[in-house]
Amino acid sequence: MKRLMLLCVAMLAVVLLAGCGGGEEKTAGEGKVLEIGSISPLTGPYAADGNDIKNGALTAIEVVKSEGGIPGFSDITLSSQDSACDPRQAVAAANKLINEEVSGVIGAYCSSATIPASETLAEENIVMLTPASTSEKVTERGLKYMFRTCGRDDDQSKAAATFIRDFLKAGNVYIVDDKTTYSQGLADNLEKLCPEYGIEVLAHDHVNQGDKDFSAVLTKVKAANPDVFYVSLQNSATGALMLTQAKRMGIDAEILAQDAVYHPQLMEIAKDAANGVYLTFGYTDKESESYKRFLDAYKPKYGDPGAYSAYAYDSAMAYLKAVKQAGSADADKVRQALLDMTFEGASKRIDYKSNGDSGSNYVIQVVRDGEFVNFWDPQTGEKF
The missing domain is CATH 3.40.50.2300 (Response regulator)
Known part of the structure; x- marks a missing residue:
């Protein structure tokens, strides 16, 4: 009987040890x-x-x-x-x-x-x-x-500032973000760079995640009449709504966005309002x-x-x-x-x-005929 009990204890110990080592066994061996x-x-x-x-x-x-x-x-x-x-x-x-x-x-x-x-x-x-x-x-x-x-955001902001100054030859910009860690961080970086690049920031405004009506901020953008309207939003669907409403309101400014709006649904939702919009995105061959x-x-x-x-x-x-x-x-x-x-x-x-x-490796892309097209290289100052 004693021998049987010892055998049972030993077998239980083996089972417990095997269970304890399960995490390592699933990923190695x-x-x-x-x-x-x-x-x-x-x-x-x-x-x-x-x-x-x-x-x-x-x-x-x-x-x-x-x-x-x-x-x-x-x-x-x-x-x-x-x-x-x-x-x-x-x-x-x-x-x-x-x-x-x-x-x-x-x-x-x-x-x-x-x-x-x-x-x-x-x-x-x-x-x-x-x-x-x-x-x-x-x-x-x-x-x-x-x-x-x-x-990184700091590198993307430099690409945006370089494009505004060297290609668009713009003197001022109106910045809007949606207060997310990504979007506001990117917008803040651009705002900090603008004085160094000789660009005046007319205003840096904010909207909220989930907003669908941007008439209040767009009214201010139109009144300011900026050379460049910089849109820093967290996703392409929201960006598409902003572009559609900006076009409807008749905002006459070059629009520059960032990598979060890079998605086929931008054109699916915004349609013609997306054409001619610039954005920063990593270069892919x-x-x-x-x-x-x-x-x-x-x-x-x-x-x-x-x-x-x-x-x-x-x-x-x-x-x-x-x-x-x-x-x-x-x-x-x-x-x-x-x-x-x-x-x-x-x-x-x-x-x-x-x-x-x-x-x-950020470059400037443009929406042309419903597609994203590589447009300008901040490193060389040349078009693609």
Whole structure:
């Protein structure tokens, strides 16, 4: 009887030990599943961009799996969580992914969601790569496992100021933002640069997230009669409403927007009101082999790419390449592999620096005949 009891205790101990080690077994070892997560707004006003991010990450996984996967892992899965661009919901999404024992996260979209979510993930040593959050604060907090594939607000603001001064030859600007971390941060940066660039800021006004009637602020813009109307809003749907109402009101100014309005739905909603609008966005060579490879995998399943589809694809691809190079999903090994690698991505050349940034390459695009077209390079001062 004693021997039987000892055997039962020993067997129970084995079961308990196996259960305690489950998290590590799911992400390391021969034949295990590599589980990664994504955080982005899958519902609400930013859902178009959020689903683009999810789909970009899924496309990278599909491409890697079609090429034989990653040695040591039998499968790669993605758990997509909805942030709704809300800080509290983003933290809840991060905690859910932690409970699911993911080893890396792609996201988020809004900087106001990425910042708190990344702090939660950092506590568990989980690598995070954002394809869309441009606030400088994302990579200036010293988080060891935080990486950014897109550019930064301060660099985007310089591109905008250079365009206003050197190409448009404009003397003044009227700035409007929607008070989000991203939009206001970008607008604030431009306002600070304007005196240095010889540009007068006639006013810096604000609207609220979710507003649909912009007549009050647009009345002030029209009365000011600016050379340039700078629109810094969090998404393309809101931007489309602003453009439509500005055209209807007869505002006669060059309109310059930013990367958050870069989405096919801008033209779908605004139609003719979008034509001739300029915006800052990272340069992507759509004739490159890496972009064509991405497009061939993405478009049949998800349609035309959105603003951050390629950046999300590159973020996920970088993570998967790093796991393969490291031979492990261990955070420190993956981090080092990310810092060591360079490759031609779909969106840009990927080369992460020690602070997690990958550099900025902003150019000016213009909406022409319902499409975004590369227009002017701030680095060279030349048209494309």
